[in-house]
Amino acid sequence: MPISPNQGSTGGGTTVTITGTNLGGATAVRFGTKTATITANTPTSVTVTSPSGTGTVPVTVTTPGGTSNPLQFFYVGAPFKSTLSPVTGVTAGGNTVTITGTGLSTATAVNFGANAATPTVVNDGQLTVTVPAGAAAGPVGVSVTTAGGTNNGLSYTYVDAPTIGTLNPNSGPATGGTAVTITGTNLSTTQSVAFGATLAPFSVINDTSLSVVTPPTPDGQPGVADVTVTTSGGSALAAGAFTYLAGPGI
Numbered sequence: 001m002p003i004s005p006n007q008g009s010t011g012g013g014t015t016v017t018i019t020g021t022n023l024g025g026a027t028a029v030r031f032g033t034k035t036a037t038i039t040a041n042t043p044t045s046v047t048v049t050s051p052s053g054t055g056t057v058p059v060t061v062t063t064p065g066g067t068s069n070p071l072q073f074f075y076v077g078a079p080f081k082s083t084l085s086p087v088t089g090v091t092a093g094g095n096t097v098t099i100t101g102t103g104l105s106t107a108t109a110v111n112f113g114a115n116a117a118t119p120t121v122v123n124d125g126q127l128t129v130t131v132p133a134g135a136a137a138g139p140v141g142v143s144v145t146t147a148g149g150t151n152n153g154l155s156y157t158y159v160d161a162p163t164i165g166t167l168n169p170n171s172g173p174a175t176g177g178t179a180v181t182i183t184g185t186n187l188s189t190t191q192s193v194a195f196g197a198t199l200a201p202f203s204v205i206n207d208t209s210l211s212v213v214t215p216p217t218p219d220g221q222p223g224v225a226d227v228t229v230t231t232s233g234g235s236a237l238a239a240g241a242f243t244y245l246a247g248p249g250i
Helices: none
Strands: 007-009 015-019 028-031 037-042 045-049 056-063 071-076 080-085 088-090 096-102 109-112 115-117 120-123 126-130 138-146 149-159 163-168 171-173 179-185 190-195 198-200 202-206 209-213 223-231 234-245
Touching: 015 056, 080 138, 080 149, 096 138, 096 149, 163 223, 163 234, 179 223, 190 202, 190 209
Parallel strands: 007 071, 088 149, 171 234
Antiparallel strands: 015 045, 028 056, 037 045, 056 071, 080 096, 096 126, 109 115, 109 138, 120 126, 138 149, 163 179, 179 209, 190 198, 190 223, 202 209, 223 234
16 A cells, blocks of 8 residues: 655645555544544545654554554655855856755755756755746745755845946057956956956956956967956956057167
C-alpha cells in the first residue's frame, strides 16, 4: 500500500494519497496518534491532509473491514537559510547563486520575487540555483520551498546592464594619465574599466558618470582603444571610443 508523498511539513497541511485495495468507506486515517482529514476516498485510494507532527510516524487506514498495516511518513522541519552568494546580478538572470542553511535536502523550488527556479541540492546545508530573469532592476525576496515548508528572509538585487554614452575628453597621449569622464547609465556598481585590455583606475561619481585615468598603451604606440565598463549588472563596450595620440617629435 504506497503512500505519496511519504514526507511533509512538521506543521501539517501536506496532501497525501494512500493507494491500495478495499479502502472504500474509510472512517479514519491516522498519522501516529493523530487523525488526518480525509478529502477524497475511493475503493483504491484515500487522500488526506496530514496533521502536524515530528519524526517518523506510522500511517494506517481504518475502514469498516478493519485497520491496514502501517506505512511510514517522515515529518520534515521548515528550512533555514543563513546566506546567499552573490547577492546581486543581472536583470536578465542566468548567473548561479549558492544558498546555505539547514534542512535544504528536500528543496524543490527557490523563488526570486514571483519567479521560481529549480535548485540543485548539494547537501542538507547547501544548494545552488540559476537565477531566473527579473521583472525589473531592484531587490526581491528569496524563498526556499522544501518538504518542510517555505522559508523567506533573504534578498537578491537585480541590476540593469550598464551603457556607455560619451568620453570627455576622448583622446590623450599614449603615455596615459589623461583624466576622462565617462557618462552612461547604471554605472554605480562599476567593478572595472578597461582601455583595450588594460585596466584603468576609476571612481564612481554617480549612476551616470565615472572618473577615469587612462593607462598607457601596452607598446607605447598611438591608436584607438575600445573602452569596456563592467558592473555587477554586466558589461558595456564602446568600440574605438578613445584615441591615443602620438607625442611630439623634434
